[in-house]
Amino acid sequence: MPPEIQTYALQPDGHLVLKNSTESSAAYSSTDIVAFLTKRLPYSLPILRRLQLGRRGEETLLITTSLPLNGRVKEANDPKALTPDSLYTMAVIDRAGYPSTEIWPFSSLELYHGTADHEKAPQMPQTDPSSFVLPFSDEVFKAATSQLLAVLSRIPITNPQQPDLAHFTTPGTFCCLAGNVHTTVAALLAGADLIIRSAHEKSHHTPYGKYLFPLPPPAPSSSSSGEGPEPLPQGLEWSTIGPGDFAGVMAANKIVRSAATIAGLHSAAVRDPRAGGRAVAFAFASTDGSVRTLHVDPAYRRRGLARAVVLRLLRTGRGSAFGPPAGGPLSVVAAAEGEEGRAGPLAFTGVEGSNVGSIKTFEAVGGRWYWDAYWLWLDLGRVEQRIGV
Structure with a gap:
């Protein structure tokens, strides 16, 4: 039957x-x-x-x-x-x-x-x-x-x-x-x-290894409350991704298939005014509440930008792009997501096993691999x- x-x-x-x-x-x-x-x-x-x-x-x-x-x-x-x-x-x-x-x-x-x-x-x-x-x-x-x-x-x-x-x-x-x-x-x-x-x-x-990590993320070193901005190397600025960046985002990450895909996504970006204001590091919150498309230009790597972008994304999007909604028929009391010894809700991402840099980044914000x-x-x-x- x-x-x-x-x-x-x-x-x-x-x-x-x-x-x-x-x-x-x-x-x-x-x-x-x-x-x-x-x-x-x-x-x-x-x-x-x-x-x-x-x-x-x-x-x-x-x-x-x-x-x-x-x-x-x-x-x-x-x-x-x-x-x-x-x-x-x-x-x-x-x-x-x-x-x-x-x-x-x-x-x-x-x-x-x-x-x-x-x-x-x-x-x-x-x-x-x-x-x-x-x-x-x-x-x-x-x-x-x-x-x-x-x-x-x-x-x-x-x-x-x-x-x-x-x-x-x-x-x-x-x-x-x-x-x-x-x-x-x-x-x-x-x-x-x-x-x-x-x-x-x-x-x-x-x-893609499924890495899960707790919300909210660890507080930035510059603020004990967790609300302050993540520090950046001198000369770089915080921003978000706009329409003028879409072509560069798609060129840097083949998983992004269209501008329409990222147009409505919450984002965090780092710009370099000395490079024409170009976005040199960025990440998005996907429609399923995951961190996606984490990217740092090669010339800007090993400066802590990947971790900073992830933390910035999680903090600025934690009220709408990550975690359970606060009200409505799809909401759930946060404590209900704290089963199995967890203190609260979870966020997640997917990382290729060969991408050692991204794995280290998500481990640094509390991420653990659970499945593929x-x-x-x-x-x-x-x-x-x-x-x-």
Whole structure:
């Protein structure tokens, strides 16, 4: 029997409105979903923040299977104990995000991290999700894949979307970029043959270590209150990124695919008046509450600018770009995010395993590696073909 699915539209006021359902059970509220995801932190952090902080409207959907709202959170180190009837899958969809991220998935399989102490585990980057061997039974793997396919089958397909054909060996007709895809979910997608193969594997299948760090960040050395500006080397100035900087930002970071992607993002930047006022260091808060696109020009590195920019970004954006909202249906009491011994809410970022400089920067602001995640182009045209296979 196919999984039961509910589809909700995220309204501008933060309420979820049920659009359609294959089950007769009561609809979930925004409060239900936020409470459910909060109990499953830190693994649920990307999808939770996308709901709380990202774009809203009829094109922003939450698609989910039945959820054990009152059930015990089953995070464990024994994946063999997992049964198909305890699985659930959900995804936030934003079709207006193309060509940037449009899908944020989350699966109960992510709670089975398989490491006794994930905070001390070494980052183990791999490159090909099809090579992953998941520690679950065939029955669980099949059931989880079935749920994932059922969720993806509900994504509205309006216009054929093609990524740049020069980068793909097997382009599909209906392509979506899935982001913050946990290793286990990436393996399910690979097993279902939904990932579009790239001619440049490293460019498109590079894992990003998910680093989590507490909010608020440490206070700057110049202010015990934490409200003062981060000190900069003489001659440099604090600023933000504006339209005149977009071309330079995209040239410095290939992950940024369009000016529209960054136009509405909160930013922090350092400018050098002696270089025509050019932004020589910058970072953004993404729509899912993560720190993204951290960059420092080569000539300005090893001067503490990366850490300063991250701290500046976190402090100036902590009321709107990071952390849970203070009110409304998607809010949550900050203390509720302090489970598992944490003192408060978390922020996060993704860093390539080879980017030693960025790893050191985020470790300096309290960041710890928890898992690896991918950004993967998916061919939605294959979903119906794979259902029942």
